[in-house]
Amino acid sequence: MGSSQSFNLYNKNNNYPFLLSTLLNSFKAYCIDPTPKAYFFLIKNLTQNSNFQDIVHVLNHIELNEKFETPEFMLMYLIRFYGFADRVQDAVDLFYRIPRFRCTPTVCSLNLLISLLCRNRDCLKMVPQILLKSRLMNIRVEESTFRVLIKALCRIKRVDYALRIVNFMIEDGYGLDVKACSLIVSSLCEQIDLSSVEALVVWRDMRKLGFCPDVMDYTNMIKFLVKQGSGKDALNILNQMKENGVKPDIVCYTIVLSGIVAERDHVKLDELFDEMIVFGLVPDVYTYNVYINGLCKQNKIDEAREIVASMEELGSKANVVTYNTLLGAVCSAGDLNKARVLMKEMRLKGIGLNLHTYRIMLDGFIRKGEINEACSLLEEMLEKCFHPRTSTFDDIIFQMCQKGLFTEALVLMKKLVAKSFAPGARAWEALLLNSGPELQYSEATYDSLIIPEITQLSKLTES
Template sequence: MSALKRATTNPHQNPTETNPLTSLLQSFTAYRSEPTPESYHFLLKTLAQSSQFHHIPPVLDHLEKNEKFETPEFVFSGLLESYANANDLKGALELFFRIPKFRCVPSVYLLNSLLKLLCRSREGLELVPGLLLRSRDLNIRLEGSTFDVLIAALCRLKRIGYAIELMNYMVNDGFDVNTKICSLLLSSLCKQRGVDSAQVMSFVEGMRKFGFCPGLVDYRNVIRFLVKAKMGRDALGVLSQMKSDGIKPDTICYTLVLDGIIEMGDFSKADELFDELLGFGLIPDVCTYNVYINGLCKQNKIEAGIEMVASMEELGCKPNLAIYSLLVEGFCRTGDVSKAVDLVREMESKKIGLNGETCRIMIDGLVKEDKIAEACALLEEILDKGFPAGSLSFDVLICQLCQKGQFSKALELVEKMVDKHVSPGSRVWEALLLTSDSKFSFVEPIFTSLVDTNKHQPS
């Protein structure tokens, strides 16, 4: 073997031994030995890894016709994978059906390995039915593991109906239910479009009859599905079932159900759930706080939301932009814009950058309270600092300036917007033209400049 490895890995050191099969035979002949299955395995693996597939057929022919030992399966398993990786699927199939000629009885293990390789691509999937039919000629009996491979492939292709049907055939044929495959099916079903809650719950109950006990991740997937379908009450029921089954929900489960209950407007139940979460010794994360503070803001309990932020920080959980945006919007909606401004300043001091949505909320709030000067100052700050923001809120502000006769200030902001590549909307130009009258000459150069700028922007 040492001589074979030297000859194969360093062929240039011995130019006369350029043929890999010759290297194999001479290496063993020199020591009056016969090549072993391991030596063939090494040589075939080396040739495949170095993409010398043209040297493989002579080696296989010699193995088939000249050797007498029973060739172990491991000699072929790696080679089948190499053929598949080289996208030679038909070559892999031909080798598989040729295996008995090497005095080897292929097992279901080797069949499953080949199925996994074929199921990685659509081209390979087309070859699966033929492989399964011909495998009977090799006396290979399908096992539960074979069904598992096929079901996993169908789930990956989002053919969940076929996967469930195959699972039913598997159960009817007396195979045991694989918990891992059941979880995969449930997860895939929850992600499938067009599936309703009745189908999901029916599948869970059906699998229970065959001994499947949903675990934490399974319950979490079902709860997420129900909340996304705006069925918060059903999600709460699944949470209760989870506890009845002796499975402790985690923070993610509680956060998901909280979100569903708050979306329904059942705020008292949301408070109970949050207290229950704490009572179980679970630690809320930033997503949990985000959901709960959203519920407080929907009830216009903005100050309670501020207190919750303080509690978060005491527990070492840093509030994020989404939470601050909820509170800023809450203050603006309830008419307490000055507190919203203070909150924005606090965000800046904590290095929490604004986004376009927060800027829009603030400007809309200031305009609504007729605090035009403060709105203009904020808009200019947004433009100067390069914060991301769309033109919609800017348009509202500029239209307000035009209505109040502050044409110069409106024009100044438009110029700044154009310089920062923020395109004013049609309402702005209409307001400017109606307000400017004889001052149209001031508007025209800006409009022309903006059009010229947009010509050079990538489409």
């Protein structure tokens, strides 16, 4: 589109695109040569309008008709532009062509090109070739280049290769790249297939290479281990940290504590919490939430409530997570009265209920067969545009039908379908099974409610 437009604007005398000939003419009028800056202005204008064709003309012109050394940043600007416009081949071609603009390419262009190629799995294959060719172009590869590669390898989940590059760098006399090591640790959490054992090997190898992790590195490592369910390993890393004179902070402790809670090591939980206090760290709402969760897992709900009271006295306000934790415990203990009190408390404190609050409460009410409350909660939830689980609909409708609340169940069903929610087979089955003659609803109800409902549902499930 842009090309046909610019074609009309071509100057008939010199066959240059309009903007280029305008630039050349205005400089000619003052009897001076166009400067690289002027070309850069032109190029920026053309990229803003994605005028690819005219860019080609301008580049050809600079290459063939100008004498100045083109500043590298100008060409880098274009390489980046091509990269982000998904014209990777153009970016690569321009990179190889840099010397023809009387410009000496540096590692900056190389790093830029590699980072662009690393954005895409297919383009990544071009990287080795580029690295080889860049040597012929006399570009000196730097630590920064390796870092770009390491980042890319971490992103495509090849920590092993990333670590190999770290090793190559050391063999090549670059020394240990601390930033690269940090990069590797911080990418651990995104490595889905990596086991905690493998991660610990990577960690140990880097330590052997002389890597001195900082708080952030330790925290990332601990986070990974906890995520993998290795709370004990996380605790070991915390101890390593202390031995190495790096002070764990509240975030660090909070993550380890959550790992300990997950392992249900309640003795250790108390020990570590106390240790943290002794070290002078002040727990915040995150820490308290983890601790409260630990207490709830032990069914110590009253103790948990005491903690909530005391944490508020100490200045950290309970939040929706605190209450969801308590509600979850109370509901699974089947103590709906306590749950009702807690909900009231939340509303009084102005703590907004979130998706999880509703899900926890609904599960609690449904399990106890409190269908009326479940229904009004469901309505409230839908008004706030939170999505209940399909099984929740099914449970409610199933129980309504069992209690003979057939008409109510149909009304609810209608509401749900109108909101494009698709209840599961169990809900429909319950409705249909209850539509026997003993329930004595009219044929008109059947025709006006059930049939259209089923028709709509089948459409929903098809799409």
